[in-house]
Amino acid sequence: MAKLLKLRRGTTSQHSSFTGAEGEVTVDTTKDTLVVHDGSTAGGVPLAKESGNVATATLGTNVTVTANNSTNETVYPVFVDGATGTQGIESDTGLTYNPSTGDLTIGGELDAATGDFSGNVDVDGTLEADAITVNGTALNTVIAGVTVTNATNAVTATNANHVSVADNESTNENNKIVFIEDASSTGNVGLESDGDLHYNPSTGLLTVPAVSTSGNITIAGNLTVNGTTTTVATTNTTITDNLLELNSGAGSNANDAGILIERGSTGNNAIIAWDESADKFTVGTTTATNDATGNISITTGTLVANVEGTLDGISSGNFVRSDASDTLTGSNYNFSNSNNEKITLSGSASPYIRFQESTTDKAYIQWSSDGHIYIWNQETNDGLRIGSTVQFSPDGGGNYYNLWHSGNDGAGSGLDADTLDGVTSGSLLRSDTADTATGDISFQGGAGAVSIDNNSDIRFSNGNWTGDDYGKIQHHSNYLYVCGGTSGIAFREAAVNRWFIDDNGHFVPGSDSSYNIGSSGTRVTHGYFDNLSDSKGDVRKVPNNHTTSAYTLVAADSGKVVTNTSGGVNVPYNIFAVGDTITIINQSGSDITITQGSSNTMYNTADASTGNRTLAGRGMATVWYKAHNECYISGSGLS
DSSP states (O other): OOOOOOOOEEOHHHHTTOOOOEEEEEEETTTTEEEEEESSSTTOEEOOOTTSOOSEEETTOOOOOOOOTTOOSOBOOEEESSSSSEEEEEEOTTEEEETTTTEEEESSOOOOSOOOOSSOEEESSOOOOSOOEETTEEHHHHHHTOEEEOSSOEEEOSBTTBOOOOOOTTOOSOEEEEEESSSOSSSSOOEEEEEEEEEETTTTEEEOSOOOOSSOOOOSSOOOOOSSOOOOOOSOOOOOOSOOOSSTTOSSOOSOEEEEEOOGGGSSEEEEEEETTTTEEEEEEESOOTTOOSSOOOEEOOOOSOOOSEETTEEGGGSOOSSSOOOOOOSOOOOOSSOSOOOOOOSSSSOEEEEEETTEEEEEEEEOTTSOEEEEETTTTEEEEESSSEEEESSTTSOOEEOOOTTSOSTTTTOOOSEETTEEGGGSOOSSSOOOOOSOOOOOSOTTSSOOOTTOOOOOOOBOOOOOOSSEEEEETTEEEEEOBTTEEEEEETTEEEEEEETTSOEEESSTTOOOSSOSSSOOSOOOOSOOEETTEETTSOOEEEESSOEEOOGGGTTSEEEESSSOEEEOSSSSOTTOEEEEEEOSSSOEEEEEOTTOEEEETTTOOBSOEEEEEEEEEEEEEEETTEEEEEEEEEO
């Protein structure tokens, strides 16, 4: 065996675009054959294999063909790729031939000017022809008078529009109904029988599983529905019967019955029902639906109607109407309930009660919209008018005169008196001049019981302490004492509680972080405190946030020391405000990294460089923010 010789090789697909050099030989690994190249033909020329399979043959080449007509097997015709030149030889499975049976099988469409087959033709695809004859007669003529026969039934069609139908009305059987398979009722269409629609000629019954129609249905006979539910989805339902019977055919009844009105999301269903257990009609609402049985729970509603009849044997005409004018003809009416308010007149601006002698108006009592109560004698046309004063009119309201009484005795009453309820005038406070009260005065007028007008004030003289009391102001020992309520004292302004002195004496703002003591322009000189604290605690101490892994600073770290044992600390962007300061301590013996956060600029004060910093073991560094995205860092052990 000679030494190994290898040629260039590739698949048939790879060869299809390969030209090669003139005289070059390659190996087609798909066909397992050699390919000779001429330097211009893509794919080259494959050589025949010893097995007899030829990948490519030159036209005009002689090939020995052996007859094999007696073999019962399927063989495949051989084709060339083109008409001239060097072409490939191939066989397709779509066209096969059996020399023993003489059958030619065409898998696709046969396209030929003429064709005469003495054997069978098997067409898997579509057979297309302009005209087909059967034994010399046109196929459409043969079909027009076709007779179809099978072992059970024979159907004869003389033309496309008529079929023979037998009369079978005496047979008690369910017959299928035949339909035209297309929507059209004319032309050449197929007949078919579908579904469970059938007709019994013996009973005359048409059985229909379901009926749907957009037109009208008229039933001359009776309509009997044996299903569970009858649904009527029309807009209006008209019934010409005089009586509508519910629960028809019941021998006895334990179910409520009536008319149920579905209300959907508006509320519970409305119902007009006969309450079987109460033996009464009832109107109201219920959560029951149309499948409810037994005693239905009904919330009694309101019935608005003109009702005639009797109640406890009394005619409805003997009752007083509440919705219209009416007349009481009884001799005596007694309001015996415990409510002090017996009669209420409402609905108008000036309601009144009138008194008549027979049918003649004699007097009335009236509340008037002018703010007075009138008691009027219509026979003499005079009366009383009661408001802030009690007045009498003797001339039909032309003039009103004040009535004297103990409440208006003195000047202005038309009378003079030395005493008022036994008290001399000198003991009364004057409202029109300066005066002095020598006794305690209590004001019970409610809001605004004591009002001090503009340019007026309340003044206190120094005196002796008279004892504690809630809600008290007194001048004592040159101090103005203000005593608050049980919860302390509130300082209020513009309808808002601004400051409190609580019941423990603490001075507390009305809301958190809202008010200042002093201002940027008017400051407090000194403040003396035993303990000064803010939200972070005692301001004399620096609070610690201890971390043991990689940590990113947060806004709450401002003013604190952040200790870290491992993982390092990230100094972020857009977290801190101008002036925020954070101290970082490496609480370990190894270096940690202080990372300049994304979009943040961190300057080293030692050399003005930016970027991440290394903090040595036990080192301490301070970060100060100039802006939310710019900060400075310095410290010991920092590099």
